[in-house]
Amino acid sequence: MDRTKQYIRISALLAKRQSNAITKNEEQYLKAWVKEEESNKSAHDSFLSDFNLEKKQQAYDQIDADRVWERIKDELPTGLFYVQTKNIELWKHVSRIAVVVLITFGIGLSIYMLDKRLSSQGYRLAEQLEPGTEKAILVMEDGAMHDLELMTDTTLTQKNGLAVLNSSKKLSYDFKPEHQIKEEKMEWHKLIVPRGGMYQLKLADGTNVWLNADSELEFTNYFTGDVRKVKLKGEAYFEVSKDYTKPFVVETQAMDVRVYGTQFNIKAYDEEKITETTLLEGSVKVFLKNAGGVLDEQMLKPDMQMHFAHGQTKGDIKTVKSGNYAAWKDGMFRFNNEELGSIISQLSRWYSIDVFYQEQDIKEIRFTGEMKRFENLNTILNLLEIGSGIEFQIDDRTLVVSKK
Numbered sequence: 001m002d003r004t005k006q007y008i009r010i011s012a013l014l015a016k017r018q019s020n021a022i023t024k025n026e027e028q029y030l031k032a033w034v035k036e037e038e039s040n041k042s043a044h045d046s047f048l049s050d051f052n053l054e055k056k057q058q059a060y061d062q063i064d065a066d067r068v069w070e071r072i073k074d075e076l077p078t079g080l081f082y083v084q085t086k087n088i089e090l091w092k093h094v095s096r097i098a099v100v101v102l103i104t105f106g107i108g109l110s111i112y113m114l115d116k117r118l119s120s121q122g123y124r125l126a127e128q129l130e131p132g133t134e135k136a137i138l139v140m141e142d143g144a145m146h147d148l149e150l151m152t153d154t155t156l157t158q159k160n161g162l163a164v165l166n167s168s169k170k171l172s173y174d175f176k177p178e179h180q181i182k183e184e185k186m187e188w189h190k191l192i193v194p195r196g197g198m199y200q201l202k203l204a205d206g207t208n209v210w211l212n213a214d215s216e217l218e219f220t221n222y223f224t225g226d227v228r229k230v231k232l233k234g235e236a237y238f239e240v241s242k243d244y245t246k247p248f249v250v251e252t253q254a255m256d257v258r259v260y261g262t263q264f265n266i267k268a269y270d271e272e273k274i275t276e277t278t279l280l281e282g283s284v285k286v287f288l289k290n291a292g293g294v295l296d297e298q299m300l301k302p303d304m305q306m307h308f309a310h311g312q313t314k315g316d317i318k319t320v321k322s323g324n325y326a327a328w329k330d331g332m333f334r335f336n337n338e339e340l341g342s343i344i345s346q347l348s349r350w351y352s353i354d355v356f357y358q359e360q361d362i363k364e365i366r367f368t369g370e371m372k373r374f375e376n377l378n379t380i381l382n383l384l385e386i387g388s389g390i391e392f393q394i395d396d397r398t399l400v401v402s403k404k
Contacts, residue, residue: 010043129377129394132213132350134169136199141187148199163189163221172202173221186224191217193234196352198329203230206241207248210329213349214269235267237329240282254310256287264300265326272345278305278325288315327370333380334370339363340390344401351377353394358402362390 013022013030022030034044135149138156146156148165156163164172171191193199193211201209204222211217215234228248240248242261250257252268255275262282268275277286279300286306288295295313300306303322308315320336327334328346335343341363348355350373357363365388371380381392381399393400 129351129353129397131374131376132196132198132352134199135194135197136171136211137192137194138163138171139190139192141189149197170200170202173204175204175206187221188218189221191219194352195349203228203241205243205248208239210237212236212328213352232266232268234269235265235328237263237265237326239263254289255306255308255315256289257284258287259284263326265322267325269345273310275308275310276305276325278320278322279303280322280326286315288313328373331373332370333373335367337366337368340365340367340384340401343367343384344399347377347380348399352397353377354398356398356400358400362401362403365390 010030010033013026017027017030030044034041133149135147138146138148140146148169148171151165154165156165163174166172191199191201191211193213193215195214197213199211201211201217201219203209203219205228207228209217209230212235215232215236217233217236218231220229223246226246228243228246229251230249231251233252236250238248238250238259240259240261240263244260248259248261250259250266252266252275253270255266255268255277257264257266257277259282262284263280264282264284265278265280266276267278277284277300279302281302283302284300285297286300287297288306288308290311296315298306298315298317300317303319305318305320305322305325306315307318324334324336333343333346344355344363347353367384367388369383371383377394385391389404391402391404393402
């Protein structure tokens, strides 16, 4: 267990001791940890000094943990996870107590400062795997390829198209009224975002698209005719420019989405055999399909999600917190009762790592929580480990997941 993870666990145990919720085994672990080495005793004493328990006990007793949790959960600097189990309410309660103690008594600051001191004395964390960056490859119809990560403030000219890449790493296509482009050829371009990347694109009609890691979007340099059509593999968030005379259609392997102006997220990774459309604003019509044609069609309203398992003939419409499914574009991982297998799939694409499970049933453990998407991977894994009965090891760029 690395030092950051130890400090998180010790602060949680001190919080449980403060609330008289600590077990005998946990108390024994705490005492044994303090005796292991001098630096542990220094850390323990530093935490207790910040607690100032006698003076702050009365203030602590007045804290409404639920209320404080709701007030600060969106502002936590490092995130918090809890495991979905039969004892979920107990775990939520303990988690809230830990957070209240961390914030109220300054334990979080102590961990940070003490870790800085220990690092200067020769302690080092395990190898850090850094998060993804804004990068993509643009492929023109004639086969020309442009590595957008290496380019800024550049105009990419084609015989029948114009794209401008600015310093904020955003690719923007030139808009022209349709009457000006009737004589010009429409070309298909492709934006490829590799594992460990994301990218933002503005299409010629003004539609904004965010592409997640390991995704591809095919689109035209101009939109002509009766429909605005794009083709997606992977995951993307769309803010579609309104045009009630010309619908916007997103085609995926198993689902097409037709809109006129709205905001929605589509997740359509081939290897997952599931396609999901989650609507945040407006309305969309989804068409479920296979090689034989359209199987079903449904309208979605905000906070509705169409979940379609490939090979089935019907989809499953759910009511969800739609913002959770678009959080990735704003730099957050946000999970609500989500299986570990799904979480690890997202992490593997964003941090560009391979994954090996020693036991397959580990994938079914469920988590709720959130974490900044631009943290290093170890920080997220540390939080996932706490209280879950699982552990992670990194061998080169392979993440090994096993039971403790």
